[in-house]
Amino acid sequence: MGKQEDFVLRALEERDVRFVRLWFTDVLGALKSVSVDPAELENAFDEGIGFDGSAIEGFARVYESDMLAHPDPSTFQVLPWRNEGPSTARMFCDIRMPDGSPSYADPRYVLKRALTKAADAGFTFYTHPEIEFYLFKDMPEKGEEPEPADRSGYFDHTAQSRTSDFRRETITMLEQMGISVEFSHHEGGPGQQEIDLRYADALSTADNIMTFRTVVREVALTSGTWASFMPKPYTTHPGSGMHTHVSLFEGDRNAFFEAGAEYQLSKTGRHFIAGVLNHAAEITCVTNQWVNSYKRLIGGGEAPPYICWGHNNRSAMIRVPMYKPNKGPSTRVELRTIDSACNPYLAFAVILAAGLKGIEEEYPLPREAEDDVWSLTPSERKALGIKPLPPSLVDAISVAEDSELLAETLGEHVYDFFLRNKRAEWEEYRTQVTPFERDRMLPVL
Ligand code: GLU
Ligand code: MG
Numbered sequence: 001m002g003k004q005e006d007f008v009l010r011a012l013e014e015r016d017v018r019f020v021r022l023w024f025t026d027v028l029g030a031l032k033s034v035s036v037d038p039a040e041l042e043n044a045f046d047e048g049i050g051f052d053g054s055a056i057e058g059f060a061r062v063y064e065s066d067m068l069a070h071p072d073p074s075t076f077q078v079l080p081w082r083n084e085g086p087s088t089a090r091m092f093c094d095i096r097m098p099d100g101s102p103s104y105a106d107p108r109y110v111l112k113r114a115l116t117k118a119a120d121a122g123f124t125f126y127t128h129p130e131i132e133f134y135l136f137k138d139m140p141e142k143g144e145e146p147e148p149a150d151r152s153g154y155f156d157h158t159a160q161s162r163t164s165d166f167r168r169e170t171i172t173m174l175e176q177m178g179i180s181v182e183f184s185h186h187e188g189g190p191g192q193q194e195i196d197l198r199y200a201d202a203l204s205t206a207d208n209i210m211t212f213r214t215v216v217r218e219v220a221l222t223s224g225t226w227a228s229f230m231p232k233p234y235t236t237h238p239g240s241g242m243h244t245h246v247s248l249f250e251g252d253r254n255a256f257f258e259a260g261a262e263y264q265l266s267k268t269g270r271h272f273i274a275g276v277l278n279h280a281a282e283i284t285c286v287t288n289q290w291v292n293s294y295k296r297l298i299g300g301g302e303a304p305p306y307i308c309w310g311h312n313n314r315s316a317m318i319r320v321p322m323y324k325p326n327k328g329p330s331t332r333v334e335l336r337t338i339d340s341a342c343n344p345y346l347a348f349a350v351i352l353a354a355g356l357k358g359i360e361e362e363y364p365l366p367r368e369a370e371d372d373v374w375s376l377t378p379s380e381r382k383a384l385g386i387k388p389l390p391p392s393l394v395d396a397i398s399v400a401e402d403s404e405l406l407a408e409t410l411g412e413h414v415y416d417f418f419l420r421n422k423r424a425e426w427e428e429y430r431t432q433v434t435p436f437e438r439d440r441m442l443p444v445l
Pocket of ligand 1: 132238239240241242296301302303304314336
């Protein structure tokens with residue numbers, strides 16, 4: 001038993017913890033939880049807690065279904081929304097096979113593998129997500145348009161608004177769980193919110209995003225509202241993206257920073273951007289994994305449907321934010337495609353892999369987009385060499401099916417399961433007769 005495990009066992013007593021939830025994430029990004037009695041924890045640290053992997057989306061084939069959840073003691077936190085009576089705590093788990101090897105299906109392991117590859121090249125990967133989501137008055141009935149929790153817009157400060165109370169409550173809980181929040185504000189759509197987490201290493205950030213979604217949903221429930229990370233809940237309002245600022249560090253040095261270089265962006269930074277642009281189409285089905293994700297990408301509302309980068313250009317898929325003269329170490333790039341409903345472990349793994357590939361192969365950085373890419377005509381974009389991202393889930397799957405980078409990064413099992421599952425989602429979707437068709441066609445055809 002290591003020091004951290006001892007700390008957890010002591011904390012259980014000191015904080016009167018009666019339930020310990022072991023958390024892990026399935027391949028599609030849903031949080032799974034099994035509650036154990038604190039008395040079982042010592043055993044869980046030593047041997048793991050067994051479960052049937054074949055019942056978890058994407059985890060295992062039936063004939064090799066026994067898996068073990070091993071709690072990671074560094075992720076121990078008491079849940080702040082369970083503060084009456086005895087406490088409940090949680091830990092994230094690594095999933096292992098009965099022989100002790102890591103499960104090839106565990107998204108946390110997929111990310112760890114990508115991070116190890118970066119570490120072998122001398123890099124640590126940091127991420128800082130800006131998470132957008134909607135708050136509705138209630139969980140909408142089937143087929144009903146959801147009613148937003150407020151009618152405010154971008155950066156609105158609304159007195160007595162239930163959504164600013166909601167943000168305050170959410171942030172307080174996140175901070176109680178050791179998750180620092182940098183900014184929060186009302187976003188462009190009615191009821192739409194944004195909360196930005198402080199940057200951290202990518203594994204902690206992915207864990208933090210899973211926690212964040214749970215906290216947001218819990219706070220929404222207690223304030224009588226309903227939160228959703230669906231990428232595009234309304235046709236006529238902006239979707240919910242998860243713009244993510246990324247950087248690589250070599251020790252304490254920001255590897256994207258070079259004093260005096262254009263935009264203070266080092267060669268490493270330029271190759272990283274080139275890698276993400278080069279492989280953008282292949283990784284889109286992971287960063288934007290739902291049929292509905294593409295309604296956001298192509299639906300306006302400041303989402304980026306074209307493959308290009310720009311300095312401080314919000315219409316570009318990758319933006320190099322304006323630098324502050326004395327803040328070289330904060331040099332970073334912002335990826336604007338990724339949405340709030342992705343599996344953060346897989347999404348960070350594929351973004352990192354694409355960027356590293358650019359560094360390894362020294363991909364040249366294409367010219368930056370200086371115009372508002374949204375307002376150019378298709379032929380102007382073509383002349384500038386700006387290609388579109390896949391416009392629908394099926395297009396994204398088709399590109400992904402030929403991607404070596406994706407197969408290698410996700411590993412064969414996750415890659416196969418993910419693409420099969422996404423194709424099935426598309427097949428089910430494309431056979432639906434929608435209200436749009438009935439409204440348009442029944443009266444006239
Ligand atoms: N909600 C927009 C999107 O879907 C982004 C708005 C913003 O610039 O923050 O990406
Ligand atoms: Mg935003």
